[in-house]
Structures are given as C-alpha cells and as structure tokens.
Amino acid sequence: MHEPIVVKQDGHVAVLTLNRPKTRNALSGEEMFAAFEDIFAVLNGTRSVRAAVLTGAGTAFCSGGNIAEMRERKGMFAGSPDEISERYRHGIQRIPRAFASLEVPIVAAVNGPAIGAGCDLACMCDVRIASRSARFAESFVKLGIVPGDGGAWFLPRIVGLSRAAELIFTGATIDADEAFHIGLVSRVVEPEALMDEALSLAHRMAENPPQALRWAKRLLHHGQNATLDEALDLAGRFQGLAHHSGGHAEAVAAHFEKRKPLFRGD
Template sequence: SLAVLLDKVAVDDSVRAVIITGAGRAFCSGADTDEMIGGPGDGPHKAGSGGAEDLRRGFKLAQRVILGIHKMEKPVIAAINGPAVGAGFDLACACDIRIASELARFMAAYVHVGLFPGYGGTWLYPRLFGSAKAAELMYTGNFMEVDEALSFGFLNSVVSEGELIATAEKMARRIATGPPVAIRLAKTMMRNGMSMDLETSLEMSAAAEAITLSSADHIEGMAAHREKRRPWFKGI
C-alpha cells in the first residue's frame, strides 16, 4: 500500500525525492481510497463496515498517507496524470510539488455523496487556495480544471500526457542533486512555519541555518563555487 511505501522511503537515506502518480487513467479517485491505504476492504467506506470504531480505524488508515507525506522530510512530487477526486485531490494537495498533464482535473467530491472531507481538505484547501476558493470547492463539488489550478499556483506546471513522467523525474533528479540536509530542513520549516508566528519562525530558522553552516555539504558547496564546478552533496 502507499502508506507502507511512504513509511519505507521516509527512513531510506538513498532516497532524496519521491514521485507519486496514478496507475490508471486517473491520478486517484474516491473509489481508489481502499487500495491507496492497504488493499480492498481496508478503507472507511468498505461494504458492510461495522460500528463507529471500524469507521474510525478506516479513516485513520487513510489519513496515514496524508500525514506520511506531510511529515516526511523529503520532497514529494505529485505527477498528476488524470482526475484527482475526493481523497485523491487531498493526496495531491499534501504533496510539495505538483506537475499535471493536460488530462488532470480536480474535485472535492465529498459533498456529492453527503460526506465530510475527512482526509485533510479543511486544513489543506484554505492554505493552498484561500478561504473563498476553498469554500467553493467544498460546498459545490465543482471540478477545477488545470488552467484554473495553475492560475492559483496549485500546480508548478502543466505538460502533455507523454511528457508528464519525464518532467517529474527531471524535477526529482534536480532535487536529488541538492544538499539533502538543507532541503529537508527547508521542507520542515515551510510546513511547521504555517502555524508559527514570525518571531518563532525566525528563531527556528536561525537554528536550522546553524546546522547547515556546520555541515560538510556547506563546505562542499562553497568549495565547488570557488572551483567553478558542480558540488557533490552527500547529506552530511
């Protein structure tokens, strides 16, 4: 399952960037949620779900994916090959970088079936789109097309279907050649900084910069700059 894979790559130092994409025509739809978290029958909407405890357990399993991406120190790239609907939209929202094909579109579909957006939408949408657009997405369940998503800054780029994976891989390679410690600290600070005041953020930033100033990667970066060559960052 995706949750298990995320747990593995989070602690694998040989992995410096992660790409998530859909296996079929869609990036991820609401119907894909069970497979996303652990296989058919494991999700909160499985047929014949039991009482409240079974439902709570199912949601916690699905939420592991969103939290796994959010807490992972490594950048996660969404290569959005098609529609991202319901939990699939929230999955895309949780990623750090989003590259979409022209076939992608987005919907917070919960309202169509009388459900609350239980996979982080009420936290993610306002931060990505602002409160007014977030409200529209949640209250209407209207599709958002790629052009509009790009105009909101939700997408980094839109490419043809045939170029999607190559574009995502190029981005991942670019990130992977960078200094891992500095990049991981930057992601952590960006995510945590949204809940900090400016003074606290500056204090944490000073501590993070002190870590990078004493790192071997900083020494290598400065040496490469002086010697006019590409740096070789090892993540220490």
Template sequence: MNPVPTLVDASLTVNAGYATLRFERDDLRNALTGTNLINDLCDTIAWANANKAISTLIITGAGKAFSSGGNVKEMRDKQGMFGGSQAEISASYRNGIQRISRAMHNADIVTIAAVNGAAVGAGFDLCSMADLRIGCEHTRFGETFINLGIIPGDGGAWFLQRLVGYQRAAELSFSGRIIDSKEALEMGILLECVATEDLMATAERYAQDYAAKPPLALRQTKRLMKLAQRQELGDFLDVCADVQAQCHHTKDHHRAVDAFVNKTTARFEGN
C-alpha cells in the same frame, strides 16, 4: 540504502536521488480504500524518510486516473472502513485514510504528484498534501465529498485552503465540482501543465534537480517551511538560527562553498 518496502498494489522505482511510486489499481481507478494503497504509500514514505540518499518521491497513477479516492461501492454496501457503528467508522478513518494525511505532512523528502488523470475526493486531497503538482491535459480535480453527503474525512479541508486560500477552497468544497487542468493551473493547484507524454519527464526533471542539492539542507528547508505555517515569527527565527548553525558545520556546506568559489560542480554526501 535500506531495502525497498514490499508493496501490494503499487510499484516503486528507485533512481539516483529520487524514487517514483506508481499506483497500480487501474481496475478500481486507483481507489485509496478497498485496496492496499494506503499501506503502500505510508510504507514508502517511511522508507524514503529513513534513506538519506532519497531526496524526492514522485507519486503517480497507472491507467486513466491518478486516484478516485474512496471506493464508492464499499460506501454503498457499508463495507470495509465504511461499515459498522459510528465509533467503528471513526476509528477506521483514524487508522486508515488519515494515516496518509499524517505521513504526507510529516514527509522529510520532497513530494511531487504527477497527476496523470482524475484526482477526486481523497485523491484530490492527496495531491493537495504534496509539495508540488504537475498535471497534463487529462488532469481533473474535484473536492467531491459533498456530492455523496459526506465531508473530507482525511483532513482535506485543512490542506486545500492552505494551497489555494479559504475562498477558493470553500467554493470547491461547497460545490463539489470538477475542474480541468487549465483552471487548476490558474488557481495555483498545478505548478505546471504539460503534454501527457511529457508528464513523467517533467516530474523527474524536478526530482533530479532536487537530488543534486545538499540532502541535509534540502530536508531542513522543507521542515522549516512546514514549521513556518504554525509558528510566530520570533520563535521561528530562533529555530532558523539554530538550524543554520548546524548547516554551517556540515561538510556539504563546505563542498558547496568551495564549488561556488572555484566554479566547479560539488558532489554532496549528506554529511
């Protein structure tokens, strides 16, 4: 396994088959701008993609918030990525917060957001980019950009409507309102809503389950699900046939079949 990345504003815990990234800037409600969390998150995803022993990445926040998104004080003072000419701000978005969107969308590993508290603005969008979202009674979501006279500059409108459909995404984006964990569960934003003390254990249960699956097949399954969103059926079926042929030639496939037939537990090696 490659060495873990050096993180500044987050911590990384590595377990058998999965890792947990925790934002450690509770003093700024884990804001993604004005901190090093963009670099920390993108570096961690790159590290996980390169490590075949990692199947899942859990993302959560320390303290009361998952992430407050953009640092509003920096917006007020026109500092950091919010300062400069229009061209400079545009470049700051491309080279800053939008790196998260690309990294999350291109993540080979399964991503789980364990939403420990408020996730608003870019924090909500980050959750929308994850494969799964687990919440608790303290979870709150808000697509709040409109309240500040701006738009989801991280591409959140692209992710949110794919998660909940156009109509619900439009209502959340036009109103900028905050929703609680109950409404988020009803909308399908949350897969599960559990007691606060059970949040991480629940996320880890999913991670441990995926870590026990054949690693190559798991990553290929995720890639195909992403590809299915933008390909016509005929083209997609052609890709599936080729990928399936590759899977049939892996040793993990043979291990899985033998275990199924012999009613034993297979140990997969990612080959």
C-alpha cells in the same frame, strides 16, 4: 495481488506509482495505507533518495475512496458513526500523517482525474504538476460526506480560503487549466511530457545537499502554523547545523573551485 504502490529509483529520485488501476487507484485497504507509511519510512532513512515523484498507474491519478464499499457499508465504512470515525483515524487518515512525516520533497505528477481523496492526496504533496487530461474535484458533498482525510486543512493552504470553500461546498470538477489558474498546480503539460517534467523538477531538487533539502522542507511546513518568532527560532537552529554540515562545506568549496559539487549524505 500486486503491490499497492510500485517504487523505482531514478538516480536520487524515488518514483512512486499508485498501482490499483482497476479501481482507478482508490485509496482503500490496509495494504494501501501501510504502503505509504512503510515506503516513506524507507525514504526517510535513505540518504541516496533526495526527492520523490508520485503518480498513478492507468488513466487516473486517484479516484479517492471506494464508493462501492460505501454503498455496501464495508471496510472503512462499516459500523456506527463512532466506529467509522475510528476506522478513518486508523485507516485513510494514516496517509496524511505519513506525508507529514516525509522528509524529502515530493512532486505529484497528476496524470488523470484526482477526485475526492485523490485531490487531497495531490494536495499532500509539496508541488503538483498536471497533465492536460487531469481533473480535480473536492467531490465529497456530492456523496453527502465531508473531506474526511484532511482536504479541508490542505486545500485552503494552497488556493486560499475562498477558492477552497467554493470547491468544497459545490463539489465541482475543474480541469487542469482552471487548477493552474487558482494555484492548485504549478504547471500544466501535455500528457506525454508529464513524467519527464516531474522528474526534471525532482532531479533539480535532488542536485542540492540532501540534509539541507530536508531542513528546508521542515521549515516550510512548520512555518504554515508557527508564529514568526517560532519560525525564526527553528530557522536559526537549522542554520547553525547547516553551517557545520558536509553539504555546506562541499557547496562552498565547489563554488570557489568552479566545479559541480558532489554531495553525500549530509
């Protein structure tokens, strides 16, 4: 069987491609769950990677859960309610937890439908760019289930509570233009331009000092659930460290020497 996620490095950017096109990149199976954990652990430990792009092989970004397994009550959907709850915890819920641990910025290049858990997967990324052929749906209620992988946590933080409620309670599918209108994605491009646009953005991020990028991402995510005082305390702590970092020294030197900075691991 092919690797569930293919990883290639483009300069300081890691390109991650969901590699289950026959199931429209459904999020199922131990191999898929473990792949996110293992790949993100490698990215966290690799200072040569400063940003990442996530996309899908084939015509879909990600179709979400495997509905055939739901019908057959197999895999994650087998057993009693308590057993299913535990399988979620030790299965698909490992993906949002892996994203929470990812230190580098990650851009979702949504190349096609992002449905159910696939929509939530896009929301786990820091930035979303959509192909004009992309579609988004929090479609869980259409199957009589709920966003079990964290969608009800992620989506309101991106589009606001009212918009999120409308999408979650109706299960409606929206196109790329509507996704842009409500702020779910930051830009919409033609299909042939999607990867160039996503890579261009990721490379612009990767031009900056790698450790400062990681601290900035932690501040951004910490701030979503912190008080102002807590956010300021962490910002001050990171700022103290940043002023003593090699990245800061090199950035300041390059500024005064009117040259392009050359950043290393810090």
